[in-house]
Amino acid sequence: MTSLYLSHEELEDSNPLDLIESIIADNDWSFDRQGNNELTVGVEGSWCQYHLWFSWRADLRAIHFSCAYDVKIPDRQYTAIYELLARVNERMAVGHFDTWREEGMVLFRHALLLSGASIVTSEQIQTLVEIGMSELEKFYPAIQFCLWGGKSPEDAIEAAMFETMGEA
Numbered sequence: 001m002t003s004l005y006l007s008h009e010e011l012e013d014s015n016p017l018d019l020i021e022s023i024i025a026d027n028d029w030s031f032d033r034q035g036n037n038e039l040t041v042g043v044e045g046s047w048c049q050y051h052l053w054f055s056w057r058a059d060l061r062a063i064h065f066s067c068a069y070d071v072k073i074p075d076r077q078y079t080a081i082y083e084l085l086a087r088v089n090e091r092m093a094v095g096h097f098d099t100w101r102e103e104g105m106v107l108f109r110h111a112l113l114l115s116g117a118s119i120v121t122s123e124q125i126q127t128l129v130e131i132g133m134s135e136l137e138k139f140y141p142a143i144q145f146c147l148w149g150g151k152s153p154e155d156a157i158e159a160a161m162f163e164t165m166g167e168a
Contacts, residue, residue, distance in 0.1 A: 016063055016120040017056050023125055043133070047140040050133060051105075061114040063125075065095075067132035068107035069140065073099065077147055081106065084146045084153035088139050094131055097139070106143055108132045 017039050024031045024041055031041040041052035049070040056063055073081055078099070085097045085106070095110035112128060114120055142160035145151040151159060 014119070015056055015058075016114070016125075017054060019120060019122060020054050020063075020125055023122055023129075045133065045140075046137055047144075050136060052129065052132070061117075063112040063114070063120065063128075064109070065112065065128055065132060066107045066109050067129075067136055068100065068103075068105045069136060069143070071106060071143065071147070072104040073106065073147065074104075080146050080153055081143070084142060084156060087153055087157055088142065092135070095135065097135070108135050 015036060017033070017037065020039060021031065021033060024039070029041050029043050031039060033039050037056045037058070039054040041054075043050045043052060047069075051068045051070065053066040053068070054063060078101075081099060085099070089096045095108055097106060098109050099106055110128060110132065112120065112124060139160065142156040145156035145159050146153055149156065149159075
């Protein structure tokens with residue numbers, strides 16, 4: 001009978017990106033595995049294409065997850081976007097929004113720490129991805145209102161939340 005438990009040595013050598021790759025393949029999402037510690041995924045969202053990125057840090061026993069919009073932030077809009085994201089982050093229970101200045105992108109980020117845990121489960125990964133994509137979907141209108149709609153960060157959030165509540 002095969003053991004369901006891993007030894008300490010096997011845990012140290014296990015790479016959760018293997019499980020993540022399997023989950024992604026099961027969803028028929030396009031992905032690219034860059035080496036042993038990085039995985040990128042393209043997913044079509046309701047508003048635009050989303051770029052998911054997973055990184056495994058064995059030294060920290062942490063999975064870093066980012067999920068970005070396919071939207072470029074004009075240089076002149078960074079001050080407004082920073083204020084908007086600060087307001088959005090006040091509403092977050094898990095993860096946070098950030099920018100990747102070099103690429104001009106807005107992204108959701110979260111790290112899943114596995115120190116002391118025997119394994120990462122498919123449920124944990126699925127929940128992580130669901131939360132990230134849900135938050136991207138929820139706040140996409142606010143980002144668009146702020147970037148292209150001429151709204152202040154405060155008004156952009158109010159308009160987006162009103163629009164979301166109206167669709168429920």
